[in-house]
Amino acid sequence: VDEQRFDAIVVGGGAIGLACAWAAARRGLRVCVLERDRIGAGATWAAAGMLAPATEAEFGEDELLRLNLASAERWPGFAAALGDVGYERSGTLYAALDRDELEALERLRALQSSLGLETEWLSGRDCRRLEPGLTPHAAGGLRAGDEAQVDPRRLVTALAAAVEDAGGAIRTGVEVVEVDAGGAATADGCAFEGAVVVAAGCWTGSLVEAPIRPVKGQILRLRGERPCTHSLRTDRVYVVSRPSGETVVGATVEERGFDTTVTAGAVHELLREAYRALPEIAELELAEAFAGLRPGTPDNRPRIGRLAEGGPIVASGHYRNGILLAPVTGDAVAALLLGEQPDVDLAPFSPALAEAVAP
Numbered sequence: 001v002d003e004q005r006f007d008a009i010v011v012g013g014g015a016i017g018l019a020c021a022w023a024a025a026r027r028g029l030r031v032c033v034l035e036r037d038r039i040g041a042g043a044t045w046a047a048a049g050m051l052a053p054a055t056e057a058e059f060g061e062d063e064l065l066r067l068n069l070a071s072a073e074r075w076p077g078f079a080a081a082l083g084d085v086g087y088e089r090s091g092t093l094y095a096a097l098d099r100d101e102l103e104a105l106e107r108l109r110a111l112q113s114s115l116g117l118e119t120e121w122l123s124g125r126d127c128r129r130l131e132p133g134l135t136p137h138a139a140g141g142l143r144a145g146d147e148a149q150v151d152p153r154r155l156v157t158a159l160a161a162a163v164e165d166a167g168g169a170i171r172t173g174v175e176v177v178e179v180d181a182g183g184a185a186t187a188d189g190c191a192f193e194g195a196v197v198v199a200a201g202c203w204t205g206s207l208v209e210a211p212i213r214p215v216k217g218q219i220l221r222l223r224g225e226r227p228c229t230h231s232l233r234t235d236r237v238y239v240v241s242r243p244s245g246e247t248v249v250g251a252t253v254e255e256r257g258f259d260t261t262v263t264a265g266a267v268h269e270l271l272r273e274a275y276r277a278l279p280e281i282a283e284l285e286l287a288e289a290f291a292g293l294r295p296g297t298p299d300n301r302p303r304i305g306r307l308a309e310g311g312p313i314v315a316s317g318h319y320r321n322g323i324l325l326a327p328v329t330g331d332a333v334a335a336l337l338l339g340e341q342p343d344v345d346l347a348p349f350s351p352a353l354a355e356a357v358a359p
């Protein structure tokens, strides 16, 4: 038996690559994941884990919203099949802390209702009733009670175990240097044969032609008593708190190429804005400051599909929603590998789309 021959070779062991590998393995394909670092070492290690299709909605991003909603629907089943990954339907509270923020929030609410999204409008007092740690300056808020969170680090650990349980192989410390439709070559001179799925996050462009760039995000991890149960957002910061005692404060959005330096200014800004919303966070331990690189695209849409007829499959460019989009991406890529029509319309996410299509 040639050990280097598989039905599918997945390049990249982040949330997206592992979700694709797991879906394919569960459908009976022999898969191998090739990851040059450790499992989840890319953007996935930074991610907060908000599963927030409604509060992330932006003007002109209807196609992305549809995909986000389709994936959010799959999350309960996806999480249940993986075991304890910290999935919690704790809801999002988007709070306005002054008059300007209240006006901005009213615009977001108008956008959400135009898109048919259900959110609840709350007074400042109602916000404080829901989240007693919230500053008394809270002027109002939007609540999306259905939104959820997950722990991305537990998620990738569980996904890797699930891939292996389903008969898949995972090779870490293996860097892919070249791909084509029928296989991948590694830096140490090995050749892997099989249909290729490139899920290399912001590094995807070094293997295939794709309009994907790194977008830096700095993020903090605090430890101690939970300061809020909803994912709490303002215009300038979000706070996601888990039953495990981890509280995440994120995140910057910076165009700095492949730089992952943690800067004093960003740490200062994140703590200042989190403190403005939830003064109690000052008591928590500062456990970690980290920077990750989101795979961004010109239109903020992921790229999922074949690069060309008979060519490698791309699953990348998930930008700010790669954790949310893992279930739907995995299902779609497994369908493509099996020669089936995916159950979501992938046309708006074709890797052949170089530039944004005007909305």
Ligand SMILES: Cc1cc2nc3c(=O)[nH]c(=O)nc-3n(C[C@H](O)[C@H](O)[C@H](O)COP(=O)(O)OP(=O)(O)OC[C@H]3O[C@@H](n4cnc5c(N)ncnc54)[C@H](O)[C@@H]3O)c2cc1C
Residues within 6 Å of the ligand: 011, 012, 013, 014, 015, 016, 017, 034, 035, 036, 037, 038, 039, 040, 041, 042, 043, 044, 045, 046, 047, 048, 049, 050, 051, 174, 175, 176, 177, 199, 200, 201, 202, 203, 204, 207, 216, 217, 218, 219, 250, 251, 252, 291, 292, 293, 294, 295, 315, 316, 317, 318, 319, 320, 321, 322, 323, 324, 325
């Ligand atoms: C600060 C921050 C906060 C975020 N918060 C959220 C959130 O709350 N909710 C949400 O849904 N999303 C969030 N995201 C976005 C999310 O993290 C990404 O969209 C998602 O992790 C992308 O997953 P991926 O598997 O495509 O990429 P990655 O996780 O970057 O994985 C790509 C992998 O490919 C490997 N690789 C690259 N090149 C090669 C090669 N040549 N050979 C072998 N392996 C290779 C890398 O080592 C890496 O492990 C956040 C991102 C950041 C940075």
